Amino acid sequence: MDLGGDDLVRKALSSLESKGTIRRVLRGLYDYPKNSTLLNEPMGPDLDQVARALARKSGWRIQPSENTALNLLGLSTQVPAQAVYLSDGPSKTVEIGSKQSADNFPKGNSVEGAVYRELIFKKRSLKESGFKHRDSELVVQALKALGQNRIDSDLRKKLSGALPAVTWKKMVRDTKTAPAWVHEIIRGIAEELNS
Numbered sequence: 001m002d003l004g005g006d007d008l009v010r011k012a013l014s015s016l017e018s019k020g021t022i023r024r025v026l027r028g029l030y031d032y033p034k035n036s037t038l039l040n041e042p043m044g045p046d047l048d049q050v051a052r053a054l055a056r057k058s059g060w061r062i063q064p065s066e067n068t069a070l071n072l073l074g075l076s077t078q079v080p081a082q083a084v085y086l087s088d089g090p091s092k093t094v095e096i097g098s099k100q101s102a103d104n105f106p107k108g109n110s111v112e113g114a115v116y117r118e119l120i121f122k123k124r125s126l127k128e129s130g131f132k133h134r135d136s137e138l139v140v141q142a143l144k145a146l147g148q149n150r151i152d153s154d155l156r157k158k159l160s161g162a163l164p165a166v167t168w169k170k171m172v173r174d175t176k177t178a179p180a181w182v183h184e185i186i187r188g189i190a191e192e193l194n195s
Contacts, residue, residue, distance in 0.1 A: 007115070008150050013030065013159045016030075016051065017030070018167045020033065023042075023045070023171070025045045025050055025096065026050070026054075026094065026096070028057075029050065029053055029054070031045050031050075032116035038175075043096060044086040044096065044117065045096060047096065047119055048064070048072060048083070049118060049119075050094075050096065050119060051064075051083065051085050051119055052120045053055070054094065054119075055085075055089070056120075057059075057085065058089055059089075060088055060089030060121070061087070061088045062084075062085045062086065062087045062089075062121065063071055063085065063086050063137045064083075064084070064137065064138060064141055064144065065085060065086055065122070065141065066144050066145030067080065067084065067145055068080070068083050068084050068085065068141075069137070069138045069139075069140075069141035069142040069145065070141075070142045070145050070146070071083075072138055072164055073138055073139070073142050073159070073162045073163075073175055074158075075142055075146075075155075075158060075159070077163070079180040081116070081117055081118065082117070082118040082119075082120050083117065083118070083119050084120045084122060085118070085119070085121050085122070086121075086122055086124040087123060087124065088123070088124075088125070089120065089121060089123065089124055090121070091121060091123045092117055092120075092121045093118075093119070093120050093121075094118070094119040094120075094121075095116070095118055095119075096116070096117045096118070096119060097116040097117055106138065123144065131174050131175065132170075132174050133167070133170055133174050135163055135167050135169075135170075135171060136174040136175050136178075137169045139159070139163070139175075139186060140172060140175060140178045140182055140186075142159075143182045143185060143186075144179070144182065148163070148181045151185055156188070156189060156192075159189060160192065160193055164191035165194055167189070168189050168190035168193050169190050169193075169194055171186050171190065172187050172190045185188060
């Protein structure tokens with residue numbers, strides 16, 4: 001905004017959008033469009049980045065819900081129609097894409113034609129949002145979604161491969177306030193990776 005007034009900024013954004021450099025996701029929120037090499041079509045926006053951008057803009061603290069964390073870590077192969085985040089802000093649903101049928105999707109550089117997805121913010125007291133590292137939030141929420149009794153050696157292996165060893169080491173210090181069983185699993189994976 002220090003480079004010009006509202007009109008100049010809007011014209012610049014509009015020009016970049018018409019060239020296909022950026023894509024309007026929501027009012028005042030843009031991304032760099034990416035193409036799927038498999039489908040050779042534009043991909044929808046990264047809902048995690050959209051959620052974090054909206055939270056920054058509104059001054060909320062957020063953390064992914066348990067099932068969203070599983071998806072972000074690649075522990076769930078399902079692509080949910082909804083990405084759910086716990087927030088200290090108001091409960092709110094943000095619609096991304098179009099509810100139109102696939103046959104009627106407009107082509108081009110717009111999320112209007114993207115597959116319809118919902119970004120849901122649920123107001124909660126964020127007891128476990130004091131982590132310094134975003135990966136700590138993801139892993140804690142994912143482990144809670146799976147439950148203590150479902151964590152076997154295969155899942156530990158999958159989890160340990162999801163993030164670099166140095167990240168696990170940082171998470172040990174960061175998750176001391178997490179439930180004891182969760183912290184113990186994180187500590188165990190970090191020790192295995194760093195031994």
